[in-house]
Amino acid sequence: MVVLHDPYRENNPDxxxxxILTNGHVGKPLKVYDGYAARSEIENSLFRESxxxxxxxxxxxxxxxxxxxxxxxxxxAMALTKAFRxxxxxxxxxxxxxxxxxxxxVPPESTAGKLQ
Numbered sequence: 001m002v003v004l005h006d007p008y009r010e011n012n013p014d015x016x017x018x019x020i021l022t023n024g025h026v027g028k029p030l031k032v033y034d035g036y037a038a039r040s041e042i043e044n045s046l047f048r049e050s051x052x053x054x055x056x057x058x059x060x061x062x063x064x065x066x067x068x069x070x071x072x073x074x075x076x077a078m079a080l081t082k083a084f085r086x087x088x089x090x091x092x093x094x095x096x097x098x099x100x101x102x103x104x105x106v107p108p109e110s111t112a113g114k115l116q
Contacts, residue, residue, distance in 0.1 A: 006018055020036050091101045 004017075009015055009018075020032060022032055026032055094101050
């Protein structure tokens with residue numbers, strides 16, 4: 001999708017034409033544009049703030065090693081999440097047959113009014 005009318009560009013005529021690549025339906029281009037604006041806000045504020053909290057002064061290098069580290073960390077995080085979810089399912093199945101798993105679940109209604 002090529003943005004032909006960008007209000008930001010009216011005040012900044014020297015910037016390049018914005019091109020937004022999407023795999024979604026572009027029947028309503030302004031919806032895609034607004035979605036990009038929200039995504040941009042998340043990337044530019046949330047991620048920047050979280051990086052500052054970790055004192056990350058610059059983004060990782062765009063290199064093969066940087067890509068591999070990112071890919072391995074992503075796969076590791078996904079594998080740990082999957083393992084934790086599988087473990088929780090196993091714990092629930094054990095609880096259903098009456099085995100003690102060491103995990104006690106407290107229903108939300110039993111804690112109502114006690115958290116003040």
